[in-house]
Amino acid sequence: xINTTYIIGVGLIGGSLAIDIKKQRPDxxxxxxxxxxxxxxxxxxxxxxxxxxxxEDIRAxxxxxxxxxxxxxxILLPMLLDSISDFGLIVDVGSTKSNICKIVALHPKRxxxxxMHPIAGTEFSGPKAAIAxxxxxxxxxxxxxxxxxxxxQEKALNLFATIGMRMRYMHPESHDxxxxxxxxxxxxxxFMLGKTVIEKEKNERDIFDMAGSGFExxxxxxxxxxxxxxxxxxxxxxxVIETLQEYISxxxxxxxxxxxxxxxxxxxxxxxxxxxxxxxxxxR
Amino acid sequence: xINTTYIIGVGLIGGSLAIDIKKQRPDxxxxxxxxxxxxxxxxxxxxxxxxxxxxEDIRAxxxxxxxxxxxxxxILLPMLLDSISDFGLIVDVGSTKSNICKIVALHPKRxxxxxMHPIAGTEFSGPKAAIAxxxxxxxxxxxxxxxxxxxxQEKALNLFATIGMRMRYMHPESHDxxxxxxxxxxxxxxFMLGKTVIEKEKNERDIFDMAGSGFExxxxxxxxxxxxxxxxxxxxxxxVIETLQEYISxxxxxxxxxxxxxxxxxxxxxxxxxxxxxxxxxxR
Numbered sequence: 068x069i070n071t072t073y074i075i076g077v078g079l080i081g082g083s084l085a086i087d088i089k090k091q092r093p094d095x096x097x098x099x100x101x102x103x104x105x106x107x108x109x110x111x112x113x114x115x116x117x118x119x120x121x122x123e124d125i126r127a128x129x130x131x132x133x134x135x136x137x138x139x140x141x142i143l144l145p146m147l148l149d150s151i152s153d154f155g156l157i158v159d160v161g162s163t164k165s166n167i168c169k170i171v172a173l174h175p176k177r178x179x180x181x182x183m184h185p186i187a188g189t190e191f192s193g194p195k196a197a198i199a200x201x202x203x204x205x206x207x208x209x210x211x212x213x214x215x216x217x218x219x220q221e222k223a224l225n226l227f228a229t230i231g232m233r234m235r236y237m238h239p240e241s242h243d244x245x246x247x248x249x250x251x252x253x254x255x256x257x258f259m260l261g262k263t264v265i266e267k268e269k270n271e272r273d274i275f276d277m278a279g280s281g282f283e284x285x286x287x288x289x290x291x292x293x294x295x296x297x298x299x300x301x302x303x304x305x306x307v308i309e310t311l312q313e314y315i316s317x318x319x320x321x322x323x324x325x326x327x328x329x330x331x332x333x334x335x336x337x338x339x340x341x342x343x344x345x346x347x348x349x350x351r
Numbered sequence: 352x353i354n355t356t357y358i359i360g361v362g363l364i365g366g367s368l369a370i371d372i373k374k375q376r377p378d379x380x381x382x383x384x385x386x387x388x389x390x391x392x393x394x395x396x397x398x399x400x401x402x403x404x405x406x407e408d409i410r411a412x413x414x415x416x417x418x419x420x421x422x423x424x425x426i427l428l429p430m431l432l433d434s435i436s437d438f439g440l441i442v443d444v445g446s447t448k449s450n451i452c453k454i455v456a457l458h459p460k461r462x463x464x465x466x467m468h469p470i471a472g473t474e475f476s477g478p479k480a481a482i483a484x485x486x487x488x489x490x491x492x493x494x495x496x497x498x499x500x501x502x503x504q505e506k507a508l509n510l511f512a513t514i515g516m517r518m519r520y521m522h523p524e525s526h527d528x529x530x531x532x533x534x535x536x537x538x539x540x541x542f543m544l545g546k547t548v549i550e551k552e553k554n555e556r557d558i559f560d561m562a563g564s565g566f567e568x569x570x571x572x573x574x575x576x577x578x579x580x581x582x583x584x585x586x587x588x589x590x591v592i593e594t595l596q597e598y599i600s601x602x603x604x605x606x607x608x609x610x611x612x613x614x615x616x617x618x619x620x621x622x623x624x625x626x627x628x629x630x631x632x633x634x635r
Contacts, residue, residue, distance in 0.1 A: 263594065266597070277530060277533040280471075334577045341574060
C-alpha cells in the first residue's frame, strides 16, 4: 500500500507525478517539499499536493519522489536514505543516472532506492507547468533494478504502469551515453539556434514575424530552465562534449559542401537523414 | 474577377492554396500542372484541383501560382510571363526571393508578376500533405510590390487576405538574409541533429525508445524534402553559409565552456537565450 507520498521538488515533473498518483490512489496523502516557498504555495492552491512537509517528515513515507535538479538530488539522496523506513522507497527522476547510482552504491539502504528517468516533459517549469497524463505511453528508463528490494520494485512499478509509463531497463552508464544523443544534444542545438538568431535579430523585432512553425519547433527547447539543465550538462559532461563534437563536425561538413558548390552532396546528406521518418514513425 | 487559377506544382503549398482559393471562390476553376503524373492524379482524386492542364494553357489564366522547387521556378517564370495575358497575374511562393526577382527584372511583363513567400508549411510534401487553412494568420512576405500592376496587386492581395495571410513588405535581399536565420538555419540544424543521432544509434533501434517529445520537436524538420531544400540552399548559399558559421561558433563556444568547467558561463548562455520566450510570445 502507498498511503503517503512525498514529492521533493514540486515542479513540472514532480507536480505532474503528484497529479497522476492522486488520480490512481485517491486515498494517498501527497506531501510537497520545496525550498521555493512560492512553488509550495502554488502547488497547494492548484491542489497538486495535499499538504506541505519538511525533509525530516519522510520517516513516515511509503514513497518519496526526488524531482529536484540533479545536483541537489545527489546531495539529498544519501540523507533521505538515512531517514527512510525499511518499508519506504525513494525514487529519483533525474535526466542523468550514473552519478546518483554511484553516490549511493555502498549505502546500507541502497535497496530502498530506485533510479529512474521518465522521458517526458515540456519546455516549461514550476508547479504551474504540471499537467495530468504527462506520462501516458512515455518510456521510463529504470537503472540497476536488481539493487532495489523486490517488494519495493513491485509496488513502484505497478504504480508507474498504471499512470501509463512503459518500462525499459538500462545500465546507468549506457543511459547517460545514449540520452546525451537523444535529449541533451537537442537542448544545446535549440539553445544555440535561439542564441544565433537573437544575436543577429534582437534589434529588429519585426523580423520575428518571419518565424514560422518550423523555427518555433526547432527552437522550442531553448525555453527550458537553465537551473535544471546546467547540472545535467555538468554531470554528463563527457558524453555531452562527445555528441557536441560530432554535431559540430557534421555541421562543418555540410557547410563545406555548400562552399564547394557540391549540391549533390547536400542533397545526399538530407536524403539519408530523411530516414529519421522511419525511425520516429516506428516508435509510435 | 478570378475565374481560372492554374497551380504549377500541386504539392504541400500549391495544393493547400488550391483548397483555400476554391473555398473562397467556388466558381473559380482550379487547374493543376505538375511533371509528376502521380501527384496530378492524386490531386484530382483528392479534389484539390478541378482539372489537369499544361503550361501552354496559362494564356487563359487569371491567376497562376508557381509553387515548384525554386530552381524550377526561375526557369519557368520568364516563359510563363511570355505567355500570360495582360490581365493575368503570376505569383511565386518560393523560399528565396532575390534570384527570382532578378531573373525577370527587365522582362517586358514584369508588372504581371508578384513575388511572395507565405511562411507556412509542414515537414511533409506532395498533394497528400495539402491541408485547408494552412495560411490562417501566417505572415506572407511580399517583395517589390511597386513593380506589380496596381489592379493585379489588389486582386491578389484581396484573395490572400481572405485566406488568412498577413502581408509584410520587404526588399528581396533583406528577405533572403533574414529568412536564412529564421528558417533555413533551422532546417540544417535539424538535419544535422538527425544525422548525428542516426550515425551513432542506427544499429541500436531500441535506443529510439528514448526519443522524447523534445528530440522529436527539434529534429522534426529533418523529415523535409531534399528536392525542395537543395535548390533553396543553392540560391541562398552566401546567407546560409554565414548563419551556419555563426551557429557553429556558438556551439563551439558552448563546448569550450563545458570543457573548461565554466558552468556559470553555461548557465548564462541558456539564461540569456530564454529571452526567445518573450520574442516568440510577442508574435502570437
